[in-house]
Amino acid sequence: MITLSDIQKIFSTKDGSVHAVDKVNLQINEGEIFGIIGYSGAGKSTLIRMLNMLERPTHGEVVIAGKELSKLSKKELRKARQEIGMIFQHFNLLWSRTVFENIEFPLEIAGVPKEKRGERVRELISLVGLEGRDGSYPSQLSGGQKQRVGIARALANNPKVLLCDEATSALDPKTTDSILDLLVSINQKLGLTVILITHEMHVIRKICHQVAVMEQGKIVEQGPVLDVFRHPQQNMTKEFVKQIIEPEETKESLAQWLQNSEEGKVVRLTFVGKDAERPLITELIRKFNIEVNILQGKISKTLESSYGTLFIHLRGEEPEIEKAVQFIRQEQVELEVIEHV
Template sequence: MIEFHQVTKIFESNGNKVEALKNINLTIDKGDIFGVIGFSGAGKSTLIRTVNLLEYPSAGEVLVKGKNLTELSKYEIREAKKDIGMIFQHFNLIKSKTVFHNVAMPLLLSGYNKKSVEEKVFEILRFVGLEEKAKNYPDQLSGGQKQRVGIARALITNPSILLCDEATSALDPETTKSILKLLKRINKEYNITILIITHEMEVIKEICNRIAVMEDGQIIETGKVFDVFANPKKETTRNFVKSVIRDEVPKSVYQLLREKNHYSRIFKIEFFGANSGQPIISKTAKVYDVEINVLFGNITELQGIPFGNLIVELIGNDHEINRAVEYIISQDIRVKEVTEDGSKYRNNIKCVVGNTLHG
């Protein structure tokens, strides 16, 4: 549906050059809700704006439904853009126009007759839950209602692609949830491919099926949302994942553990899908000569699949601790040993069969 081939974007100002995008290669499939996440300045907004030529790439190709828009005539570009809706962080509504006319604007500019415009506008307003606000002006609306107007305006031309540039970052958490729920409904009922740019990992977790992580104008990691959350490969990605899935032991807890008069090691135990329901902790404590102290626990859901982790202290001698860890691994559960320096994970544990834990 959308393809980026070696896309580069360079901005020039007062003789200075800034490379906002660096050889981007990315494919977004039909029906995806695809999220691009990154910190400010990563290049994500520039990336999304190349899809509808709000920014022209300096090099490379951006293909939309197999067509490179930069090779089309001005008329062909205008027609192609009708198939690409866009919603913005700050709504971009015309304050002097009613909700009806804000939504109707793309059709009015295209010369549609009054009756068909009215029918289409009220159909879309009903869909986004704003039919009763048709005569209101933007200043009379809440932030969430303004964004629903922006969504309605983007849908009015029956696009097959919807671009969302930080569409929820100006909204409170509850309103954000309602907007994300609406976007999922749009994707399902209208079969619209959605590309979302955000710096909020919670948005990615809630709505997207695939993700790309950007840093310094480059894509540093991409994949299915579940895979990226479960096994982030880059430090930036890990930091984003931690903003949603807490899995660090506070320094004060390490201090308390050091003060205890016993030998122990700390492990992170990760649960996926069906194994989330296993009573693995109680079983391990019964079979092996170890005490298990649960320091932290967290469970969430990614694309309908349970995903969680426990941080536990295993108390006992090395031999029994390793036997207990081997048993947990044998239940198809991933285990990583936690070290105090920055709560990093050590994947290799002495005496464990094969010397390597799953993951």
């Protein structure tokens, strides 16, 4: 569906050349929700803007649905862009137009007859859950409602691809979740390919099939979301994963336990899928002469599975603890002994 080949974007500044995007290669499949994560300045916004030629690559090719975008004429590019919708962090709505008129705007530009425009806009208002707000102006809407207008407008011309540029960064957590649920619903109903960029691992964890991690203009790691969560390879990726499985309060709790615990072991268990709901602790207590203290635990849902982490303190005679550790490993549960945080 989408192929990026050796994409580079170089900006010239007074201090010299800046490689905002540096030899990026990506393959994004049709119907996929593909996340690109990185901190500010990683190059992710520049990268996503090259997918619809708002930024032209200095080198490399962007191929979408078999079309190499940089080789299209202006007329052909305008037509190709109708198949690529885009939503933004700060909504980019027309403040003098109503919800209905904002959604209608791209249809006007495309020359769609008025009667068909109205029919399409009403469909989209229903799709994004804005019934009854078609006559409201952006200033009368909440942040989540504004983003729903932005999504509806981006879908007006029945695009094949939806680009999301930090689409939830300006929203509170509850509203963010509702917008992410809407994007998943749209992806499933319309078979739309969704590419989103973010600096929040929560967004990737909740809705993406695949993820690419960007740092200093390069893709440093990529793969299925669950695989990246389970086995992050790069330090940058490990930092993002820890946002979910080891928030600051977990680090503080573990540090306190490690400092005060003179015997036994503190271990982290990782469960995937149905294993996340197993009564493993009960089995440990029944089989081995050890004390098991649960320090902290969490089950996170990815789009396709569950991912659980549990921190426990095993206390008892060293041989018995070692038997318990071996038992856990034999049960296909990942185990890591925590010695410092």
